[in-house]
Amino acid sequence: MIHIGLAAALVVVPPIDQGAVRDAALTSGFQEAYVGAAAPIARAIHAAYDIPASVTVAQSILESNWGRSKLSTAERNHFGFKCVTPSSPGPIALRCARYPTTECIPAPCHPVDAYFRSYASIDDSFRDYGRLLTTSPNYAAALPVRADPDAFIRAVAKKYATDPEYANKVIRLMNLYGLRRFDAA
Incomplete structure (x- = not known):
């Protein structure tokens, strides 16, 4: 079991079979x-950090290609989180790993190499997502609108991704796969 503590709250996340996640993706x-x-896992992150579970699942789908990307299978990074520097993985990730990616700022979109966080488990990746979105000043504008998944991802996307269509892609996934059902109590 993974225990996610937030102030006085303790959230228990059921163990996830990493092999099952990988096999499901294939x-x-x-x-x-x-x-x-x-x-x-997204529901546990919602309980701990009050982030819409629908957005969490949709972003993980988009960022990890349904758990099939090399970053998610090799590094268990389901949100595309980069390292601050090549040797600074943050408080939850284990290390930084170099991968090619595409950046759109500055325009036009162009290929670059970047250092991404590598996690011990999918749970740690989701936990870092909750921690980062609720503690980084980059996402402070999203927190007051977290009861509205569409408004939340639109606010998050402004700093989260360089793709100008990012929020629309996440919302399309939420709609297409009925992910808002995970926001219900």
Whole structure:
């Protein structure tokens, strides 16, 4: 079990079978399997950090290509979090790993190499997501609108991604796969 503590609150996250997450990503019906694996973790992150679970699942889908990207399979990084510097993985990640990526700022979009966080587990990746979105000044504008998943991701996207269509892509995933059901109590 993973215990996520936030002030006086203690949230228990059920253990996730890393192999099951990987296998789900590689089989037919992988979308449903990935959502089934990610949703309980996203709900625990919602309980600990009050972030819409629908947004958490949708961002993890987009950032990890349904858990099939090399970054998510090799580094268990389901949100594309970069390291501050090549040797600064942050308080939860284990190390930094170099990967090619595309940046759109400055325009036009162009390929670059960047250092991404590497985690011990998918749980740690989701936990770092909750921690970062609720503690970084970059996302402070999103916190007052967290009851509205669309407004929340639109505010987060302004600093989270360089893709100008990022928020729309996340919202499309929430709508297409009915992810708002995970926001219900």
